[in-house]
Amino acid sequence: ADSAASFVPEGADLAALRRAAASCEGCRLHVPATRTVFGAGPPDARLVLVGEQPGDVEDREGEPFVGPAGRLLDKALAETGLDRAGVYLTNAVKHFKFEERGKRRIHKSPTRGEVVACLPWLEAELAQVEPDLVVCLGATAAKAVLGTSFKVTEQRGLLQHVGEQAVIATVHPSAILRAPDRDEAYRGFVADLRVVHDHLY
Numbered sequence: 001a002d003s004a005a006s007f008v009p010e011g012a013d014l015a016a017l018r019r020a021a022a023s024c025e026g027c028r029l030h031v032p033a034t035r036t037v038f039g040a041g042p043p044d045a046r047l048v049l050v051g052e053q054p055g056d057v058e059d060r061e062g063e064p065f066v067g068p069a070g071r072l073l074d075k076a077l078a079e080t081g082l083d084r085a086g087v088y089l090t091n092a093v094k095h096f097k098f099e100e101r102g103k104r105r106i107h108k109s110p111t112r113g114e115v116v117a118c119l120p121w122l123e124a125e126l127a128q129v130e131p132d133l134v135v136c137l138g139a140t141a142a143k144a145v146l147g148t149s150f151k152v153t154e155q156r157g158l159l160q161h162v163g164e165q166a167v168i169a170t171v172h173p174s175a176i177l178r179a180p181d182r183d184e185a186y187r188g189f190v191a192d193l194r195v196v197h198d199h200l201y
């Protein structure tokens, strides 16, 4: 099966992981993508946020959450007193998966196989950062971290544990941008982030 495992240097710090991930060929997503988008943030962050995969803007710029979803995330974090600069941001899948439509690149959801293939990178990041809390943004991240039976709609905003690791799942900021009632979806997201804040402080 596809796996990043053989590309992950053992015991490497985040900087070395990031360098190694740049040439990952653990699955086929590296072929059409521009670059690997590795996690970013302080190595001693108490909070790690996990998204699905980089989007179009992230693929071009090489940093997570710098496009429209990232702007919404920044706003919600600031509103709940969670400073983005103190957070380690990453994704379950490190390459942008897309379909070309004319000159536009349309996001495609990763398969379970692609998520599983990329998991060694996320595991290595979490082993280095050792956060007090991991927040999964959306179902892809939640299923990657909490298992495939996890249901974000039923368990969002509730403290979970994977072994010793505390985890909370919420919706993905991109889903808020697409929601029929955007204000309501945003309020729900902020409510979950308040749970995150209260767990940490």
Ligand code: URA
Pocket (backbone or CB within 6 Å): 051, 052, 053, 054, 055, 058, 063, 064, 065, 066, 067, 069, 070, 090, 091, 174
């Ligand atoms: N959506 C994600 O899940 N991750 C990003 O980095 C950007 C958008």
